[in-house]
Amino acid sequence: MKQGENTELGADASDPRDSGRRETEMEQADRNYAEVLQELRVAQVGVQILVAFLLSLAFAPRFAELDDFQRGTYVATLLLSVTAMALLTAPAPLHRMLYRRHAKRQIAELSSRMTILGLVLLALALTGSVLLVVDFTLGRAQGAAAAGAALLLFTALWAVLPWYVRSKYGGS
Template sequence: MDAGECRARAGDGTPNAARNETPYEQADRNFAELLQELRVTQTGVQILFAFLLTLAFTERFPDLDAYQRGTYLTTLLLAVLAAALFTAPAALHRTLFGRGAKRLIVDVSSRLAAYGLAVLALALAGAVTLVVDVVLGRAAGALTGGLALLTCAGLWAVLPWALRRGAGVP
C-alpha cells in the first residue's frame, strides 16, 4: 500500500471522522506515536546491553560454566538484535523520507517494533536466567527465566489480544 492508498480508520475499520484528519495526517500521527513507544523500549534495551557488556569484565565472569557462557552470549546477541530492530524505523524513515511512503514506513516500522518486543522478551528472560543461575543454581535460573518470558508474553501479547477481543476491536 502506498501513501496515496492510506485511509484514516477508526478502531472498528470505519473511516476515522472523529479525529478529522487526512490519511497523511493519520500516518504522521501514527509514526510519531510509534517513535514514542520505541524511545521507551530502546532505553530498556540500552540498559540491558550495557549491563551485559560489563559482565564480561567482572572478576566472576571467568568462573562461569559453559551453559552460563552460552546463555550470556545468546542474551547479548538477542539484546543487539532487539536494539537493531528498535532503531531500524529511524533508518527506514531517513532513507524513504520525502518519497510519499509514510504509510509504508509506519506499517513496516510497526512490524519491526513487534519483532523487537519478542526479541527483547527473550533477552530479558536470558538475563534473568543467567543471573539467577549464578546466584541460586540451574533449576532456579531456568524457572525464573521461564517466568520472566511468560510475564512479558502475557503483558505484551496476551493482554492486548484479550482487550481487543473483549472490546470488539479488529
C-alpha cells in the same frame, strides 16, 4: 486509495477499524508513525541499558567462573539484545533514508513490524538475563524457574493482555 489523496478515512461506522477520526491517509500515517516513535522511546532505553550491562559483564572478574551453559546463555542473550536494539532503533534511519519520498505509510507499517519483533526479542533477551543471573547466583533449577516466570510475565502483559482487550472491546 492512492497515497496523498485527500479522502477522509473513518467515514464508515460499520468498519471495525473506524476510530471515529476524520483524517486523510497521510495524516493517519503521520499519526501512526508518531505513535510508534513514542512507544519506542520506552523500549529503547531498556534495551540500551541491557546491552551495556551485557557488554560489561564479560569484563567482570567472576565471568571466568561461568560454566558452558551460562556462557551459551550469555552469548545468546547478548545477540538477542543487540538484535532487539537494531530493530527498535531502525525506524529512525528508515525514516531518514526515505524522507520526502512519499513513503510515510510504508515507513509506519515497517516501523510497527520492527517494533513488535524487537519487543519479542527484548522479552527473550530479558528472560535470558534473568536465567543467567539467577542460575549463577542460586542454581540451575532456580534460574530456569525465574526465567520461566519472566517469560510468562512478558507473554501475559505484552501479548495476552492486548489480545484480551482487543477481543473484548473490539478494535483492529
